[in-house]
Amino acid sequence: MGKEITSRQQDYSQWYLDIVKKADMAENSDVRGCMVIKPYGYSIWEKMQAALDKMFKDTGHSNAYFPLFVPKSMFEAEEKNAEGFAKECAIVTHYRLKTDPNEKGKLIVDPEARLEEELVVRPTSEAIIWNTYKKWIQSYRDLPILINQWANVVRWEMRTRLFLRTAEFLWQEGHTAHATSAEAEKETIQMLNVYADFVEEFMALPVLRGRKTEGERFPGAIDTYCIEALMQDGKALQAGTSHFLGQNFAKAFDVQFSGKDGKLDYVWGTSWGVSTRLIGGLIMAHSDDDGLILPPKLAPVHVVIVPIFKTEAELNTIAVVANEIKSALKQKGFVVKFDDRDNQKPGYKFAEYELKGVPVRMAIGPRDLENGTVEIARRDTKEKMVKSSTEVADYIPHLLDEIQKNIYQRALDFRTSMTTSVESYEEFKSVLDTKGGFVLAHWDGTSATEAAIKEETKATIRCIPLDNKQENGVCIYSGAPSTQRVVFARAY
Numbered sequence: 001m002g003k004e005i006t007s008r009q010q011d012y013s014q015w016y017l018d019i020v021k022k023a024d025m026a027e028n029s030d031v032r033g034c035m036v037i038k039p040y041g042y043s044i045w046e047k048m049q050a051a052l053d054k055m056f057k058d059t060g061h062s063n064a065y066f067p068l069f070v071p072k073s074m075f076e077a078e079e080k081n082a083e084g085f086a087k088e089c090a091i092v093t094h095y096r097l098k099t100d101p102n103e104k105g106k107l108i109v110d111p112e113a114r115l116e117e118e119l120v121v122r123p124t125s126e127a128i129i130w131n132t133y134k135k136w137i138q139s140y141r142d143l144p145i146l147i148n149q150w151a152n153v154v155r156w157e158m159r160t161r162l163f164l165r166t167a168e169f170l171w172q173e174g175h176t177a178h179a180t181s182a183e184a185e186k187e188t189i190q191m192l193n194v195y196a197d198f199v200e201e202f203m204a205l206p207v208l209r210g211r212k213t214e215g216e217r218f219p220g221a222i223d224t225y226c227i228e229a230l231m232q233d234g235k236a237l238q239a240g241t242s243h244f245l246g247q248n249f250a251k252a253f254d255v256q257f258s259g260k261d262g263k264l265d266y267v268w269g270t271s272w273g274v275s276t277r278l279i280g281g282l283i284m285a286h287s288d289d290d291g292l293i294l295p296p297k298l299a300p301v302h303v304v305i306v307p308i309f310k311t312e313a314e315l316n317t318i319a320v321v322a323n324e325i326k327s328a329l330k331q332k333g334f335v336v337k338f339d340d341r342d343n344q345k346p347g348y349k350f351a352e353y354e355l356k357g358v359p360v361r362m363a364i365g366p367r368d369l370e371n372g373t374v375e376i377a378r379r380d381t382k383e384k385m386v387k388s389s390t391e392v393a394d395y396i397p398h399l400l401d402e403i404q405k406n407i408y409q410r411a412l413d414f415r416t417s418m419t420t421s422v423e424s425y426e427e428f429k430s431v432l433d434t435k436g437g438f439v440l441a442h443w444d445g446t447s448a449t450e451a452a453i454k455e456e457t458k459a460t461i462r463c464i465p466l467d468n469k470q471e472n473g474v475c476i477y478s479g480a481p482s483t484q485r486v487v488f489a490r491a492y
Contacts, residue, residue: 004018005019005289005291006018007289008232008288008289015289016161016283016284017161017162019283019291020163021162022291023040023291023292023355023356024038024039024356025038025041025044025162025283026041026163027162028162032167033156033160033166033167033168034167034168035160035162037170040300040356041163043300044279044282044298044299045170045276047297047299047300048202048279048298051198051202052172052194052198052274053150055194055197056174056194060146061148062147062148063148063149064147064149065150066128066132067122067128068151068152069092069119069120069121069122070119070120070121070125070127071117071119072118073117074127074131075089075120075127077127077131077253078126078127078130078220078249078253079252080219080220081124081127081220082127082219083219084218085123085124085155085219087156088155088156088157089120089156090121090154090156091119091120091121092115092118092120092121093114093118094109094113094115095113095115096110097109097110122153123153123154123155124153124173124271124273125149125151125153125175126175126220126271127249127253129147129149129175130175130249130250130253130269133145133177133250133267134253134254134255137177137255137267138257138258139258140179140259142257143178143257144176144177144187145175146187147174148172148173148174148175149172149175150170150171150172151171152168152169152170152171153171153173154168155169161280162280163277163280163283164277164280164492165492170275170276171273172273172274173272173273174270174271174272174273175269175270175271176269177255178268178269178270179265179267181246181268183268184244184246184268185223188223188225188242188244188270188272189225191242191272192225192226192227192242192272195227195240195242195272195274196209196227196240199229199239199240201297202295203278203281203282203295203298204286204295204407204408204411205229205239205282205286205411206229206408206411206412206415207239208227208229208462208487209226209463209465209467210226210227210462210463210465210466210487211225211466212224212225212226212241212461212463212464213450213461213464213486215447215450215451215461216460218243218271220245220248220249221243221244221245221246221271222244222245222246222248224241224242225242225466226238226239226240226242226462226463227240227241228438228462228463229285230285230414230437230438230489231284231285231492232284232285232414233284234435234436234437235436235492236462237281237284237285238491239274239278239281240272240273240278241272243271243272244270245269245270245271246268246269247267247269248269249269250267250268251266255267280492282294282295285411286410286411287357290351290354290355291354292355292356292357293357293379293380295403295407295408296404299335299358299359300335301335301337301358302329302358302359302396303329303337303358303359303360303361304336304349304353304358304360304361304362305322305325305326305336305337305339305361305364305374306339306346306349306353306363307322307340307363307364307365308363308364308365308366309366315340317369318365318366318369319340321369321389322338322340323338325362325374325392326338329393329396332397334396334397339353346363353379359378359379359380359400359403360377360379360396360399360400360403361376361377361379362374362375362376362377363375363377364389372388372389373389374386376392376395376396376399378399379403380406381406415437415438417437418435418437419437419438419439420435420437420438421439421441421485422439422440422441423476424476428441428459428476428488429456429457432457432459432488438488438489439459439487439488439489440486441476441485441486442474442475442476442482442484442486443475443477443482443485443486444477444478444480444482445482446480449475449478449480452477457490459489460491461486461487461488462487462488462489464484464486465486465487468484468485468486469484469485470484471484471485473485
């Protein structure tokens with residue numbers, strides 16, 4: 001089965017699509033620009049959801065749900081936000097179809113059923129949520145409001161790629177309201193750190209925590225913070241964003257509160273989100289030419305047991321041992337699959353589970369039964385070992401923990417090797433073209449320089465790291481003085 005996957009070196013983009021499709025994660029829909037997330041892919045999203053949802057609730061947030069449709073006048077209330085998303089908006093203009101009088105069995109839009117006001121299909125929910133907050137907030141006693149929404153959004157992308165960029169995608173979006181600027185800024189940083197902790201702990205993917213430049217900022221935000229991850233082809237992936245909205249949306253929707261002193265003030269806001277794009281990042285960061293490599297904390301199946309047998313009697317005997325192991329591991333919270341199909345050979349099954357990235361594979365045959373052993377193969381290193389069948393249930397949790405740590409370390413080592421400091425524009429372009437990765441370079445802080453570099457090289461400033469070292473230097477493009485290096489990369 002691995003032979004069906006295009007190698008990374010040959011065509012990285014095709015390699016990625018091959019894994020998505022052949023690992024049975026997702027497929028293109030007949031609906032333009034949209035995808036069908038298949039059960040195996042969706043189960044990974046459910047794992048992500050569960051972990052993030054707990055982290056949100058542990059930090060005091062509650063889930064709610066807001067409408068999919070936003071009246072156009074409401075959407076355009078915050079001017080910068082509306083302008084930023086205008087080109088990607090899908091619009092509902094009519095509310096009824098009728099039978100086509102000229103073609104039997106066909107439907108047409110009823111021209112008499114035009115909406116009085118067009119509805120925007122949400123590309124993001126700030127407008128509808130802040131319009132709602134106006135009804136909820138009167139006093140400082142009503143604050144803070146800490147809301148998260150699990151939802152779908154629509155952004156009419158012209159060039160799509162499964163999980164990474166589709167017209168409709170799944171995500172979560174947090175929207176909070178606060179009495180003070182300091183409280184809102186603290187929330188913004190807190191949620192950035194929640195995202196970073198999730199990506200590093202669960203996805204086994206190291207990230208840079210930083211602030212976006214003004215040119216890369218979320219439309220309508222005062223500040224945008226982000227986490228940036230590096231993929232195996234040397235391109236960056238924005239893995240999450242957290243926005244300090246200031247009072248911009250409160251002013252746009254006239255959301256005011258009476259403070260302890262009785263004075264009216266506008267509410268301070270934040271928003272933050274991650275999406276199914278994380279699944280794309282998970283694939284691109286860890287997988288190899290034989291298929292998926294999944295960190296155990298997000299794997300739908302932790303262990304698969306493959307019996308090697310010729311007769312039904314052998315299978316039945318193996319099944320007794322396998323089910324004992326399965327039961328013992330289930331009690332420890334692990335998902336174990338015993339693949340007793342008799343219509344596929346063991347070799348086929350090995351390749352299938354390798355392709356799907358199951359972290360640990362066990363094989364049990366007649367000889368193993370005689371010796372009281374099982375063969376264990378780990379997906380990340382492909383190392384094989386033999387363990388006693390009686391001790392395997394105690395060994396597997398440690399092994400899965402080791403696999404999780406190894407996958408993270410491998411990604412960290414790769415990022416380190418693909419991070420380069422440069423001193424000149426020529427060196428900058430050379431590293432981008434020959435090596436890729438994160439390029440650390442001095443920048444003069446102007447939007448004009450940022451735009452020129454982007455235009456000439458397709459590289460963007462991914463972030464200004466939060467823990468950035470201050471050092472005197474000169475901008476690689478303009479030669480103007482600079483006080484710090486920023487992180488450039490080509491990106492998805």
